[in-house]
Amino acid sequence: MPSRSLIKLRYILLLPSDDPNIVELPPRNEGLGKWESCLVGYFLDKKLPFNYIRNSTFNQWKNMGLKEVQANGDGFMFFIFDDMDACGRVLEEGPWYMGNQLLLLKKWKRMMRLTKEHVSQIPVWIKLFNVPMEYWDFERQSRISSKIGLPLFMDHLTSTGSTVSFARVCVEVNVDSPLPQNFFVKCEDEVVEIRVEYQGTPAKCEHCRVFGHDTKNCISNQVAQLVKMQKVTEEDKKDGWKTIKSKGKKKIGNQMKERAVKGVIPFK
Template sequence: ESMAEMPEEILVEGAKEWEHALVGFFVGKKIPFRSLFSVLHKKWSAAGKFSIHMAENGIYVFKCESAATRDWILNNGPWDVWGVHLALRLWERDMPPISSGFTKVPVWVKLMNIPMEYWTVQGLSRLASVLGTPLHMDPATEGKQLISFARVCVEMKADKQFPDVIKTRRSDGTLVEVKVEYSWKPPVCDRCKVFDHSTKGCPHKQVTKVEAQGKRTVPD
C-alpha cells in the first residue's frame, strides 16, 4: 500500500491558501458555471474580490480575498441564483468532503427568548445542537451586541425535523421555550432523506397507472 506522509508545514501552507473560503452547493438544481460568476459578482462585488472553484458533485469553493469579504457574504444571506438556493458554510481545515445526495445542509437559524445565563458560546451551541450540528455564529451574536435573539448556522440533517420550539429547563426547574425561526427551509424528500429534491418531485416515487382492469400503483 502506497502512502504519502504530508509534513505539517505543507498542511499549514495549504490551509492558509483557503482560510477565507466558503463551501457551497445549489439545492435542487444545477447552475451553469459560466453564468455563476456574473450573477454572484453583481451580488457580492461590494464586499470585495472572490474567485469560484468547482469541485465534484456540484460543490463550489468561493475563495475570498479577506475574512471581511467572507463574513459579509456569509452574514448577508441567504443567497440564490435564479431562484435556486445557495447553501453556504465556512471552509475548515480537515473538513470532510461533501458528497452528492445532500443529506445535510447548512441553515441559518434565529433563536429567541433565550435566558441570559445561556448567552455563552457553549450555552448557545448546546441549544442549537438540538437542531443539528452548530457551525458558527454571526458577529453580532458572538459579540453579544444584540441579545434579543441569536443567529447560528446549523448543519441540518434531512432525516430530522425543523422544530419551531426548543424546550429547556433552568436551574430552578422552570421550563423555557426558545423559539426558532429559519432563514430558509430546504425541500426535503421523505422517501430518500435528501435535500436536493422534494417528496413530490421524487424520481423514485410510485405512480398510479390506469389499465383496462382499473387502477393500480406500480413503481417507475
C-alpha cells in the same frame, strides 16, 4: 455566429489506448493560471439569474479578492480569486446564501467532475428567540442549539452580545432532523419557550433522503409508487376474482351466473 480567434490548432497523434472511446491525456505539470484559485459552486434548489449571482458575490467577496465570475449551462458557477488564500477565507467564513438559497462551494481541482452530489447534511442558520440573557455565552448556546443539530458557530453580533432580539447560530442538520418550530428550556423550576426560525432551508425528499428536491416531485418516488400499485393489482388478480366481459346479448340465466361469480348473489 462565433468569432474566429487568432490561435491556430494542429493535429496531434493520439496516444494508444485499449478503449477506442478514450483519449489518453498526458499529465499537465505547468501552472493552470486562474483555475488554481477558483471555487466551484451550485445551489441545491433553484437556479438564480447569473447577473444576480455576480452582483451578490462581488458585494460580499470583492474585498476578499474576487476577480471574476463565470457559469456553465448546468447550474455550476466558477468564482475566480486573487490567490488560493482568498479561496480558503471564503470557505472558512461560510455557509453563504444568495437570494435565501444555500450556495454549496468546493475548491476546484484537476479533472474535476461537475456533478451535483446527493446531500444529506447541510449547514443552516437559525434564529433562537427568547433565550434567557444569562445563556448567551458559547457553552450555553452550544447546549441549546444542539436541540436542532450539530452546532458550528454563532454570528458576530450574537458572539459579542451586540444584539438581544435573537441568537443567530449555524448548525448542521441531517435530512432526517425534525426541525422543530419551538421547544423548551428548563433550569430548576423555571421553564422558557424558545422559538426557532430557519434561514434558506432547502426542500428535502423523504424517499431519497436527500436535500435538493421534495418528495412530491421526486421521480424515483413516483416510480416506486407505480411499482407498488402494480404489485397490489397483481395480488388482487390472485385472490380468485375474475372479470367476465360481455359479448353481445346474453340470456338471463348467464347474467345471473356472472353476478354470482362476482359475489353479488349466491349461485346455485
